[in-house]
Amino acid sequence: MRRARALVAVVALGAALLTACGENSERDASQQPQGASLRVTIGTQEFPEALVLGELWRQALAVNGYTVNLRKAVGPAEDLDQALRDGEVDGYVAYTGTVLSIVAGEEVTGLDPEQTYEAVRDYYEGQDMVVSEQTPFENKDAIAVADAFAEENGLTSIADLADLDSFVLGARPEFEDLDLGLVGLQEVYGLDNARFVPSELGDQYAMLDDGDADAVDAFTTDPQLSGGRYTLLDDPELLFGSQNVVMVVDEGKLDSIDSEAFMNVIDTVNSELSEDAMVQMNAEVTDGRSEVDVARSFLRRVGLMTPLRS
Numbered sequence: 001m002r003r004a005r006a007l008v009a010v011v012a013l014g015a016a017l018l019t020a021c022g023e024n025s026e027r028d029a030s031q032q033p034q035g036a037s038l039r040v041t042i043g044t045q046e047f048p049e050a051l052v053l054g055e056l057w058r059q060a061l062a063v064n065g066y067t068v069n070l071r072k073a074v075g076p077a078e079d080l081d082q083a084l085r086d087g088e089v090d091g092y093v094a095y096t097g098t099v100l101s102i103v104a105g106e107e108v109t110g111l112d113p114e115q116t117y118e119a120v121r122d123y124y125e126g127q128d129m130v131v132s133e134q135t136p137f138e139n140k141d142a143i144a145v146a147d148a149f150a151e152e153n154g155l156t157s158i159a160d161l162a163d164l165d166s167f168v169l170g171a172r173p174e175f176e177d178l179d180l181g182l183v184g185l186q187e188v189y190g191l192d193n194a195r196f197v198p199s200e201l202g203d204q205y206a207m208l209d210d211g212d213a214d215a216v217d218a219f220t221t222d223p224q225l226s227g228g229r230y231t232l233l234d235d236p237e238l239l240f241g242s243q244n245v246v247m248v249v250d251e252g253k254l255d256s257i258d259s260e261a262f263m264n265v266i267d268t269v270n271s272e273l274s275e276d277a278m279v280q281m282n283a284e285v286t287d288g289r290s291e292v293d294v295a296r297s298f299l300r301r302v303g304l305m306t307p308l309r310s
Helices: 002-030 048-063 077-085 096-103 113-125 147-153 158-163 173-177 182-189 204-210 223-227 251-256 259-271 275-286 291-301
Strands: 039-043 067-071 091-095 129-131 141-146 167-171 194-198 215-219 230-233 245-250
Touching: 039 048, 039 077, 048 067, 048 091, 048 259, 048 275, 048 291, 077 091, 077 096, 077 245, 091 096, 096 113, 096 245, 113 129, 113 245, 129 251, 141 147, 141 204, 147 230, 158 182, 158 230, 167 173, 167 182, 167 204, 173 182, 173 194, 182 194, 204 215, 215 230, 223 230, 223 275, 245 251, 245 259, 251 259, 275 291
Parallel strands: 039 067, 039 091, 167 194, 167 215
Antiparallel strands: 091 245, 129 245, 141 215, 141 230
16 A cells, blocks of 8 residues: 555656656746747858858857848849849848948948938838847957057057058958049048059958058958957047948848847857957857857857747
């Protein structure tokens, strides 16, 4: 009899535990979007940083119950915008300054990140598109010099280059004729003392290392900046505008996939993306790691490989 009672007690305890586990699982699941409709297609450009960003969003969304098709290398900003309007993608990786200048056809020089973001959000708001919160980091043109050259000449800002007798500026060939290039540098900062030397994109840091240039056009999240050998000069007049990252997503699609939960995932990921974090991830991809692995490692590090709680 005692043995029978013991067996009943064990069975009852097991049933209670299973019920509790089931309730917890259901409670966890209920906090995530459910259903086969939670499928979304995100478009990116082809360069490594955009692919990493797409992977960050894809993996974080997957953890939270979404199925994401990542369409890589859709094309430049105007192609991504058109793909969104045509329904070929539901959202895309967007740089605010590029959207404002290339897609919306508006001026970007002199606008800080918040002003640029507001202008992009206003542009899309009337077209049934939604814009996520922007990242802390931005990836835009900048002028880089070697640390030693900056220290020797007391350089902290692009404006300081005007105090030099002359200097050699290396950049991709088209930079010479761009308003957001040499033309703008001369008009905004008075850099008529610059001697322009064209270079292939990607070779500019080698020009600094070899002494073939004193300053070069760079991008603020270049992987080479992880080594701590170069100084990015401040752009106080915001000649190069602002280039933070957002997701632009179709409002109709959002309405069908639990918009609040979806945007919460995107905004939470974006909030973790500092300039240092993005430079490091770009460097890892340059060193041969896949965008998938780099994104996964970062999300684990910041605690975003588990479902968000609403």
